[in-house]
Amino acid sequence: MCCDDRIIVSYYRWLQNGLKPEKIDVSLITHLILGFCVVKDDGTIGEGETHGERSYSAVVALKKKNPKLKVLISVGGGGNHAGFVSMVKNDDLLNRFVNSAVSLIEQHSLDGLDLDWEFPSGSREKTRFVVLLEHLRDAFDKHPMRPILTVAVPAQSPLVNSGYDVPKIAKTVDLVLIMTYDLHMYKWYLPFTGHNAPLMPGKKEFCYFKTLNIRYSAKMWAKRGVPKKKLVVGVPTYGLTWKLLFKWWRGSWAPAVGIGPNGGYTSYPKVLNMLSTNSGRAKWDKISHTPYVITSDKTWISYDDQDSIRAKVKFIREAQYAGVMCFSLNCDDWGGECGRENFPLHKTIHSELLLTDRL
Numbered sequence: 001m002c003c004d005d006r007i008i009v010s011y012y013r014w015l016q017n018g019l020k021p022e023k024i025d026v027s028l029i030t031h032l033i034l035g036f037c038v039v040k041d042d043g044t045i046g047e048g049e050t051h052g053e054r055s056y057s058a059v060v061a062l063k064k065k066n067p068k069l070k071v072l073i074s075v076g077g078g079g080n081h082a083g084f085v086s087m088v089k090n091d092d093l094l095n096r097f098v099n100s101a102v103s104l105i106e107q108h109s110l111d112g113l114d115l116d117w118e119f120p121s122g123s124r125e126k127t128r129f130v131v132l133l134e135h136l137r138d139a140f141d142k143h144p145m146r147p148i149l150t151v152a153v154p155a156q157s158p159l160v161n162s163g164y165d166v167p168k169i170a171k172t173v174d175l176v177l178i179m180t181y182d183l184h185m186y187k188w189y190l191p192f193t194g195h196n197a198p199l200m201p202g203k204k205e206f207c208y209f210k211t212l213n214i215r216y217s218a219k220m221w222a223k224r225g226v227p228k229k230k231l232v233v234g235v236p237t238y239g240l241t242w243k244l245l246f247k248w249w250r251g252s253w254a255p256a257v258g259i260g261p262n263g264g265y266t267s268y269p270k271v272l273n274m275l276s277t278n279s280g281r282a283k284w285d286k287i288s289h290t291p292y293v294i295t296s297d298k299t300w301i302s303y304d305d306q307d308s309i310r311a312k313v314k315f316i317r318e319a320q321y322a323g324v325m326c327f328s329l330n331c332d333d334w335g336g337e338c339g340r341e342n343f344p345l346h347k348t349i350h351s352e353l354l355l356t357d358r359l
Contacts, residue, residue: 006353007323009150009177009232010346011035011074014055017267017330021058024329026066028346032329033114033150034059035074039083043093044100045075056108070148073104076116084117088128098135105147112140112148114177119154120163130165133172150175152325155183155217155234157208160224167225176226177325181236183212184302186259193254196240196302198288199312202252213288214312218321231321235312237345238331239266239293239303250294252285260299267331268345271303272338306348313352324349 009031012024026032034055038048050056050073063069076084087093101113113136120129133151140147151173154160169176184194194212195202201210211217218233241260249255260266271293274280280293280301289311293301304312316324326332326349336342 005229005322006317007031007175007232008326008346008349008353009033009175009323010326011328012059013328013330014049014051016328017334019330019334021055021062023334024062025343025346026062026069028343028350029326030068030323031070031072031111031148032059032062033072033074035114035328036077036080036116037073037075038080039075039087039097041083041086043087043090043096045073045097045104048075048077048080053108056104056110060109070111072112072114072148072150073110074114074116074152075101076118076152078118081118084120084129085125088120088125088132094128094132094135097132098139101136102139102143102147105143105145110147111145112150112174114150114152116152118152119159121159122162126163126165129163130168130172133169137172148175149173150177152177152179153221154178155180155212155214157211157220160220166221170226170230174230175232175322176221176230177232178217178221178234179325179327180214180217180234181327182240185240186242186256186264191245191256191258193242193244193256193292193300194252194302195285195288195290195292196238197234197236197304197312198285198290199308199315200288202285202288204253215315218316218319222321228319228321232323232325233312233316233321234325234327235309235349236304236327236331237268238328239268239271239301240264241266241302242300244294244298244300247298250283250300252288252292254300256300260301266301266303268303268305269333269335269337271301272333272340274301276338304345306344309345309348310352313349317353317355324353
């Protein structure tokens with residue numbers, strides 16, 4: 001794949017972590033996705049957490065800095081499942097959603113729509129999700145703007161099996177964005193630490209757990225029928241946190257009693273600040289190519305740094321996938337507050353992805 005064809009998609013959440021749109025370095029990305037709108041009871045698209053017109057105009061204005069930038073809005077996100085369920089089962093609501101999407105794109109000069117339904121499940125929803133995508137594709141193809149249609153999809157095989165007709169989705173959308181993160185999270189029924197977005201399986205992982213990594217998920221989606229030129233592989237800028245049961249048991253699969261601070265999430269600059277003040281100690285898992293941090297108060301943090309990002313992007317580039325999807329701009333060190341350059345993780349993605357492949 002030619003360097004010029006490679007894609008860097010990044011999600012932006014309106015003003016989250018203090019990031020204003022004018023602070024975004026749009027030279028580092030090809031597609032910006034503003035999240036997240038919602039499906040309203042009447043089938044139309046509601047502003048959700050985007051704050052509506054103000055945010056739409058602000059992100060579209062970024063195209064003045066990078067005329068090649070594509071700006072999309074995303075509908076869905078975590079916790080916005082119910083609106084999709086009600087909408088897809090009713091033809092009138094589904095058609096209203098499609099018309100609402102076209103109207104929104106026209107009105108605000110957007111480049112397209114991203115669907116992030118987490119997650120369709122069962123044969124009925126699997127079928128109706130394809131119907132929704134086909135209706136959107138038909139409407140977009142008839143429109144003079146030819147809007148882009150993308151879909152964010154899970155990395156875990158049970159979710160894919162339950163809710164996704166992969167060959168039909170592959171024929172319908174422009175890009176498939178694989179959410180290859182949140183692969184290990186604290187659950188009451190699985191109270192152990194694990195890496196958020198490992199490139200490779202860990203040493204102690206077998207059976208299903210051996211599939212919870214970027215390499216496996218990307219290959220799975222390709223094997224099931226999505227052309228690599230449409231597959232965009234996800235990497236996170238945020239980290240996940242756990243509370244350890246024992247201070248002395250510190251590696252992956254260490255027993256945990258719950259999520260860590262801030263609802264179990266953290267950002268890259270927060271991790272860097274922690275390391276700079278010696279309140280945490282960084283470790284490297286050489287098998288999964290992933291860093292983690294242990295603190296004195298028994299907090300365990302899985303995160304990504306420039307080295308782990310570089311390894312992941314190198315895999316994506318050499319395997320000739322379409323590019324990288326990053327979640328999110330907000331959780332990178334966008335202000336350079338840790339004494340480094342702005343957006344260090346995005347700059348690493350950009351520089352590594354655009355390297356000329358070695359023979």
